[in-house]
Amino acid sequence: MPTHSILLARLLAGILNAAPPLVGSYAMGRDAYGAAASVLAIATIMYGVISQYLSHKLLRFLCTGQKGDVAVGAAMLFLLVSMVLCAVAHFAGVISAQEAVQLAALVVSLTFLRICEVQLISTDRIVTSILVYYAAPPVLCSVFFIFAGLSGGGAAAAGMALSVGYAAAALMALGLAGNVRTLLKRAIRTHPVAMARELGRSLPLMISGVLAAASEFLPMVLLRGMGALADIPVYEIARKMASLPTTLANPLLNQINPAMIRAHALHDREEILDLLKKFTRRLSGIAIVFVLLVAVSLVAGRYDTRVHEVSRLLLPLSLGSIVALWCLPYQAVLIAAEGDRWFMVSSGLSIVLLLSLSYLFSGLGSALAVSCGAGLSIAVSTLVIRFHVLREI
DSSP states (O other), rough: HHHHHHHHHHHHHHHHHHHHHHHOOOOOOHHHHHOHHHHHHHHHHHHHHHHHHIIEEEEEEEHTTTTOOOHHHHHHHHHHHHHHHHHHHHHTTOOOOOOOOHHHHHHHHHHHHHHHHHHHHHHTTTHHHHHHIIIHHHHHHHHHHHHHHHHHOOHHHHHHHHHHHHHHHHHHHHHHHHHHHHHHHHHHTTHHHHHHHHHHHTTTHHHHHHHHHHHHHHHHHHHHHHTTHHHHHHHHHHHHHHHHHHHHHHHEEEEEEEHHHHHHHHOOHHHHHHHHHHHHHHHHHEEEEEEHHHHHHHHHHHHHHHHHHHHHHHHHHHHHHHHHHHHHHHHHHHHHOOHHHHHHHHHHHHHHHHHHHHHHTTGGGGGHHHHHHHHHHHHHHHHHHHHHHHHOO
């Protein structure tokens, strides 16, 4: 698949990802959308337990001709445990019955979307994987937000619209990734003990995944805890703009991962270095475009208060994005080398910095404080990965 097609598809998906906060805030109100988005943030953190495991280990299995049955079976066992935890949280009075159902539905949908994405990547269907995982959910959620708004709106309706949108996207993904259905049938027949052992062996990667998800989505949970629901859509738009570099770079990372995994398995150091150089050159253009985008938004913010509300949060977040882009090529090496514990160290450090820096900058206001904490924590945590890989190679 040509690189420009992959970048175009990912750019389109990135633009579409800005639709839910815009459409949801307009159709449902900023508070109602903020409440629904915070539940999605909690679900994404829960799903983080299995997300990185699937994107790394299942991909390694499929790219090296091994069976992925046990890996998919482990994901099914995780879903069963997640649903039990949602029920326990409801009966303990932590969340309402509707929130528990929404939370469980979102975790299930996200997990199936990831399995389908990984299977498509392993067969070099990169553009389809982008449409399945990144483009379909925001489009479908936006459509359901409009219907929910016409029916009366409210936080409950917004949460239901979000859950139905992700469920519809997961069903579409299962239809496009045909081999996943075979994997699921085999996984169901896998012995529960084998699933549990697989999860136990992958504990560092699972911890790393949930920490990585927490470092990205904890800011929205913090804003919910601060009672700043109306700030969540503004922060989310700024975060999505700030994630443009990694949004464009991730499909390139998915494109290079199979080759990097094979090169590392063969201990071909020259091929590894060559892949790193090519990947780094491709990222330079993305960085230039992003810097221009941030500059334009800052200028526009001087003339429009709504743009200013976003641009003031974008500036600290963009710092983290630029550093993350600079360090991204080295993640491919770490994935191939199964350096799962370093992802865990990086993400854990990110969360500690996020919480401490958000508190330190609290005098700036909840939204700006959380943005500063998020931007700086991302920068430091990705630098940890870069320096470790450089030292190893």
